[in-house]
Amino acid sequence: MYILIAGGGKVGSNLAATLLKMGHEVTLLDNDRNRYAVLESRFEHVARYGDATELFVLERAGVERADLVVAVTGDDEDNIIVCQVAKEKYGVEKSIARVNDPRNQPHFDMVGINLTVSATATILALIEHELPAHELVTLLDLRRENLEIVEFAIDAGSPAAGRTVRDLNLPNGSRLISVSRAGRAEIAVGETELRPGDLVMAILEPGAEEELKRVLMPAAV
């Protein structure tokens, strides 16, 4: 694969090194002179000097034949423009962008960049998962498929405790995947009975969350 990386900081340069090792063809773009000098001595012709939001820079780097564009500069607007231009002008279907400020996430979504990575959002998701709250926790957001995988705990007050999956009356657009009890997980089937203390994983369409909460969690006090 030919992969174009915009931004040669810690993220970009380590990605480039790993992808090269995996046998991919890589171009690493950076528009900081000092940083470029370091990158050039490490990566030689793989590193290129230039602003990846300039169309001629992208063209000279062969953006048209890129299989994937990765925008990991420290500037969210630049990352948005790189991915948008690569897709809309040069027909690069796949792009991955780094979100530096999570408040900019809606702007990435708006222009259709559906693969984004945000350190803050990732850490928040981990905190959400590690804190023992009886809330719906999102484990995986499958944006492209418009589905998400969530986890929640059944406690004694849950209307689902003591009932089988078949009797739960789950909302449309949701399915239970597995039930984990005392450290052992099993695939959820119709006759699986939910008990207090169970950790349940479900797959659902965004929008089905509220109804699913009503079926599985105690009514809010």
Place this chain on the structure above:
Amino acid sequence: MKLLIVGCGRVGSAIASRMAADGHDVSVIDDDPEALARLPEDWPGRFVQGHALDLEVLIDAGIETADACVVATDGDNTNIVIAQVAQKRFHCPCVVTRILDPARAAFYSSLGLQTVCATSAAIETTTQAICATPGRTG
């Protein structure tokens, strides 16, 4: 008419001053509080200090009810993103964006943004001025 101007530099502040003098309801956003000094002393409009990529700042400055929005910060890429937010998210009926790079201005104009490129205008005017003179031999 209700007008929102993002970026209170030379371009933004001049448009803001002129439109306010013509009696329009003008609101200006800039992340530098000192930029207020570019507006007239008796500035009748609003000045919101903040980054216009922040949706709360845009809403506070009145993007939801603005009839037109001018995007003229000093960053092309920032302008392009803000303009798309104004157009696609807030459905502002008229969004005009300043883009200095002719290549990006042309591309985003093909995507439906109304772009103004001072660089292209300068290139055009300069070339015409040179071509209009007969030179030493004429």
